[in-house]
Amino acid sequence: KQEVTQIPAALSVPEGENLVLNCSFTDSAIYNLQWFRQDPGKGLTSLLLIQSSQREQTSGRLNASLDKSSGRSTLYIAASQPGDSATYLCAVEGKHKPGANSKLTFGKGITLSVRP
Amino acid sequence: EAQVTQNPRYLITVTGKKLTVTCSQNMNHEYMSWYRQDPGLGLRQIYYSMNVEVTDKGDVPEGYKVSRKEKRNFPLILESPSPNQTSLYFCASSLAGWGDSPLHFGNGTRLTVT
Numbered sequence: 001k002q003e004v005t006q007i008p009a010a011l012s013v014p015e016g017e018n019l020v021l022n023c024s025f026t027d028s029a030i031y032n033l034q035w036f037r038q039d040p041g042k043g044l045t046s047l048l049l050i051q052s053s054q055r056e057q058t059s060g061r062l063n064a065s066l067d068k069s070s071g072r073s074t075l076y077i078a079a080s081q082p083g084d085s086a087t088y089l090c091a092v093e094g095k096h097k098p099g100a101n102s103k104l105t106f107g108k109g110i111t112l113s114v115r116p
Numbered sequence: 117e118a119q120v121t122q123n124p125r126y127l128i129t130v131t132g133k134k135l136t137v138t139c140s141q142n143m144n145h146e147y148m149s150w151y152r153q154d155p156g157l158g159l160r161q162i163y164y165s166m167n168v169e170v171t172d173k174g175d176v177p178e179g180y181k182v183s184r185k186e187k188r189n190f191p192l193i194l195e196s197p198s199p200n201q202t203s204l205y206f207c208a209s210s211l212a213g214w215g216d217s218p219l220h221f222g223n224g225t226r227l228t229v230t
Binding site for chain 1: 120149151157158159161174208216217218219220222223224
């Protein structure tokens, strides 16, 4: 059974700092990994999706990497801002054939606070 | 605007009173799914649907039903709600169910069962 772990559960950094959020998973036979952002009381917003054949994806100040063999992914946030304060979740999708069952397994998230 | 719409946003009900939470997407997505989010337990999948008339159980399906009669709608039905179903519920959709596209979430439904 796939398990996804995100440590620490919470992180507080000063504005402007570059930071790395970690995600680990137990079964390396994944189809993709996604990073999401969740603001309080809101739904999740997809930030980056890395397919199993890819090593990294970039969007603006965000860069996500994937190392399937070691079961790890990192989300790098450059020059953090108070507006980046939110909970960041990673999720992995188990490898399967098209048309077969599909399921995402989520980590519990890292709550980030960026201090002005 | 492309979106996943859930209704209602907040719902308080009593044990045993059947309820339905609606979910609709306007992106012509094939894949739709329901999750519940609980403190300390994270997001857990309830049911998902790969396409019209194709549904399957997730990790915590007990006490829930779903249907997918139309591509855009995927309602979550609680036939006899119990207090342990008090939670924050999210509907989500994506273009296809095998990971080619990101998952889009609704804004959530906070359900309280007394």
